[in-house]
Amino acid sequence: MAQLVNILMGSKSDWEVMKNASETLQQFGVEHESRVLSAHRTPHETAEYVAGAEARGVQVVIAAAGGAAHLAGVCAAHTLLPVLGVPMESKLNGLDSLLSTVQMPSGIPVGTLAVGKAGAVNAALLAVAILANKDPELKKKLKKFREDQSAKILKEILS
Numbered sequence: 001m002a003q004l005v006n007i008l009m010g011s012k013s014d015w016e017v018m019k020n021a022s023e024t025l026q027q028f029g030v031e032h033e034s035r036v037l038s039a040h041r042t043p044h045e046t047a048e049y050v051a052g053a054e055a056r057g058v059q060v061v062i063a064a065a066g067g068a069a070h071l072a073g074v075c076a077a078h079t080l081l082p083v084l085g086v087p088m089e090s091k092l093n094g095l096d097s098l099l100s101t102v103q104m105p106s107g108i109p110v111g112t113l114a115v116g117k118a119g120a121v122n123a124a125l126l127a128v129a130i131l132a133n134k135d136p137e138l139k140k141k142l143k144k145f146r147e148d149q150s151a152k153i154l155k156e157i158l159s
């Protein structure tokens, strides 16, 4: 099966958080690949991998990085596919990662999610929503996910 989503992260140390994106995609049965590729440490390989994504059938790229987090912006520069950025927690509590990812100059967009685990899960859910526009079965799964989530909240009686 063709990969529909590529998840990139700047370091293996990001995987503890980014595995939540992978697990969320798995939950929806979305084929994907997760790779460590860095904007700074492997610039050529990162560009090559992202530039080839569309030809591999990929429809969404998720890019996570921390600190001077240029990965999502670099990915967006090398593809016309939507790129979703996930800022990683860092020595500055993720604020540096957030600003580096979100503050793209006009012309090359990155859809930036929350810092950390919530961002990882939501990047995957947003990727599912994008894919579901052309996949009615996936749209049904997303609708059920939302319904189950609401039902779980409504069951929480605290006293």
Ligand code: RP5
Residues within 6 Å of the ligand: 009, 010, 011, 012, 013, 014, 038, 064, 065, 066, 067, 088
């Ligand atoms: C970034 O630097 C990575 O995305 C990671 O969040 C951060 C720290 O990387 P390591 O020093 O743990 O490899 O490029």
